[in-house]
Amino acid sequence: QSALTQPASVSGSPGQSITISCTGTSSDVGSYNLVSWYRQHPGKAPKLMVYEGSKRPSGVSNRFSGSKSGNTASLTISGLQAEDEADYYCCSYGGSSAPYVFGTGTKVTVL
Amino acid sequence: QVQLQESGPGLVKPSETLSLICTVSGYSISSGYYWGWVRQPPGEGLDWIATIYHSGSTYYNPSLKTRVTISVDTSNNQFSLKLSSVTVADTAVYYCARSYGSIHPFDIWGQGTLVTVSS
Numbered sequence: 001q002s003a004l005t006q007p008a009s010v011s012g013s014p015g016q017s018i019t020i021s022c023t024g025t026s027s028d029v030g031s032y033n034l035v036s037w038y039r040q041h042p043g044k045a046p047k048l049m050v051y052e053g054s055k056r057p058s059g060v061s062n063r064f065s066g067s068k069s070g071n072t073a074s075l076t077i078s079g080l081q082a083e084d085e086a087d088y089y090c091c092s093y094g095g096s097s098a099p100y101v102f103g104t105g106t107k108v109t110v111l
Numbered sequence: 112q113v114q115l116q117e118s119g120p121g122l123v124k125p126s127e128t129l130s131l132i133c134t135v136s137g138y139s140i141s142s143g144y145y146w147g148w149v150r151q152p153p154g155e156g157l158d159w160i161a162t163i164y165h166s167g168s169t170y171y172n173p174s175l176k177t178r179v180t181i182s183v184d185t186s187n188n189q190f191s192l193k194l195s196s197v198t199v200a201d202t203a204v205y206y207c208a209r210s211y212g213s214i215h216p217f218d219i220w221g222q223g224t225l226v227t228v229s230s
Contacts, residue, residue, distance in 0.1 A: 003156065036216035038157075045206055045220035046149075046157065057218060089157055091216065097173050099214045100149075100159035 001094045004029065004103035011109040017078040020106045022090030023071060028101050030071040034093035037066060037075045041086045049088075050075060077108070085110045113137040115207050115221035123201075123228050129194040133207030133221060134187075140165050141185040145210040147217060148181065148192045150203040158203075162213055163190055170213055197228045 005023040012018040022035065029035055033053045038046035048057050050066035053073065063078045073092070077084055090103035119131035133146070140146065147162035161181040162170040171179055180193040194201060204225050208217035 034214060038216075045223050046217075047220075048216050048218050051216045051218075091157075093214045099162070099170060100172075102157040102159065105156045 001028070001098035001101050004090055004092060004101055006088075006090060006103040006106045008104075009107045009109065011111055012077075012080045013111045014080055014082065016080050017076060018080060018108065020075045020077075020088055020090075020108070022073040022075070022092075022103045024073070024092055024094075024101070025071055028092040028094035028098070029068065029073050031095075032093045033068070035066065035068060035073040036091045037064070038089045038091065039084075039086045040089065046089065080110055082110050084108060113209065113219050115209065115219060117205060117207050117221045117224040119205075119224060119226070121225060121227060123197055123226060124230055125198055125228055126196055129192070129197050129201060129226055129228075131192045131205055131207075131224065131226070132189050133191070134189050135209075136188070139185075140183060140188050140190065145213055145215075146183065146190045147208050147210060149206045149208055149217065149220075150201075151206070151223075152200075152203040155203075160192065160194075160205075162210065164213070168213075199228050202226065202228045 037050040040046045054066040088106045094101040114136045148160040163181045178195045183190040204223040206223045207221045209219040
């Protein structure tokens with residue numbers, strides 16, 4: 001199972017909205033509503049931000065929203081803040097032999 | 112609150128076996144949930160290794176399956192990872208994490224431990 005494709009970097013100014021794409025195939029993203037998104041600050045463990053495509057864990061800001069169209073999932077961060085500067089990874093269920101297929105990762109820079 | 116903490120050698124020689132333990136506090140492993148390992152080579156992305164249910168059901172990344180063993184020790188509230196025949200490509204930060212299902216995301220993570228494979 002190949003890694004999901006994400007843009008290497010995305011940037012935005014404080015207060016703006018940005019969207020990170022996550023492109024898979026009909027065997028993973030396109031077939032299941034099981035895409036999750038993680039934020040990872042340097043030297044820290046990943047933190048779950050969105051799961052099952054668009055659900056947010058308790059305590060995660062509603063500035064984070066997820067969606068999907070076909071084989072591509074997206075994470076939108078609205079009202080960009082300095083603390084949002086981090087690496088973001090998508091992850092999709094890819095079937096019983098590949099329950100966790102991670103994306104290549106996107107570095108978000110707050111200008 | 113639930114916390115996970117990885118422990119184990121930070122340096123392993125090529126061809127040897129990497130062994131890590133994840134100690135869970137604030138929750139009894141025998142009560143449920145799934146427990147897994149994810150690794151991240153320096154400067155690279157995340158890679159799922161394996162998951163285990165408290166009852167012992169296991170799930171492995173097919174690309175690592177022949178070298179990996181995950182197990183659970185409910186008496187010590189720990190679960191462990193063994194990766195045999197390691198090479199420099201296995202150098203990574205290894206994270207233990209909790210999931211509420213075998214296909215569901217990891218919602219709680221340990222801080223991670225760097226394991227370097229070098230002679």
